[in-house]
Amino acid sequence: MAKRELARFLRARREGLRPADVGLPADRRRRTPGLRREEVAELANMSVDYYARLEQARGPRPSPRVLDALTGALRLDRAERTHLFQLAGAPPAPPPGPVRRVRPDVSGLLDRIPDAGAIVTDASYDVIASNPLARILLGGDFETEPNLARRRFLGTGPLPESSGREEFGRVVVSRLRRAAERYPRDAALAGLLRELRAGSAEFVELWESDPVHAPGHRTKTVPHPGGGTLRVNCDILVVPDDDQQVVFITGDPGTPAARALRELNRTLR
Known part of the structure; x- marks a missing residue:
């Protein structure tokens, strides 16, 4: 029974994916929906025969390494x-x-909340999605330096001075400590932590204090790109299945901050 259930699950997932979902070119000659078995096998770095036997409930019990390969494929x-x-x-x-990919329904949120800056960060504090208003408020291009921890502790990219700078440092360290516990095998995260320890005494001190911070609502004062300051709300939506956070930057209705964000947003249209 377990083999048949595993086989059904693998077939359903394969047939529910489009080539574009996994970075493959579209092929109009496909007669059946989804990916071909040989495409999944190649993505998972295994033989087509082995993968086919799994889908036919004839294969041996797959190892954790194989299961992780299928997870990615x-x-x-x-x-x-x-x-x-x-x-x-x-x-x-x-x-x-x-998880360093953003679900389409999550990325779609970034442009559906009116007059709000919004970013998505993964567990290592890389910004993996953002809307134009957030890029203006937080310092522009996230492609050059996507990691907010590096920006905060190493100064590798813009990070606006705000009333919450010290608290943000503790939040960053708290989240990175939890990420290190969950992903001990992730080379990119381990490399990031080595950089931060080597380049920031403040980071080392905070790490040793083991701060604990839960995501939630915070109020900050941030610089307005045109001059002056804005008192804004930072609210976090947690995406637990992907260990990601969506941060929304908004102003209270009727406040100067709300009007300023609305005007900034209009200039981007």
């Missing part, structure tokens, strides 16, 4: 990965690293 989220391990009768291993 089939673009499974955290909950789906856990389900895959359960179907295979294997204890879920720690995820290899933070």
Whole structure:
């Protein structure tokens, strides 16, 4: 029974993916929906025969390494990965690293909240999505330096001075400590932590104090790009399955900050 359930799950996920979802070119000659078995096998770095036997409920019990490869090939989220391990009768291993892709429904939120700056950060504090208003408020291009921890402690990119700078430092360290516990095998995260320890005595001091901060509502004073300051709200929406956070920057209705954000937003249209 377990093998058949695993086979059904793999087929359903494969047939629900489009080539574009995994970075493959579209092929109009496809007669069936979804990816081909050989495409999934190539993405998972395994033989087509082995993958086909899994889908036919004939294969051996896959190892955790194979299950992690299938997780990446089939673009499974955290909950789906856990389900895959359960179907295979294997204890879920720690995820290899933070999820660094943004779900379409999450990225769509960034432009559906009127007159709000919005960013999405992964567990290592990389900005993996943002809207134009957030880029103006937070210092522009996130492609050159996407990591807010580096910006905060190493000065590798703009980070507006605000009334919450010290608190943000504690929040960053708290989140990175939890990420290090969850993703001990992630080379990119380990490299980031080495950089921060080597380049910032403040980071080392905060790390040793082991701060604990829960995401939620905070009020900050930030500089207006045109001069002066704005008193804004920073509210965090947690995406638990992907270990990501969506940060919304807004002004209270009827306040100068709300009017300023509205005018800034209009200039971007």
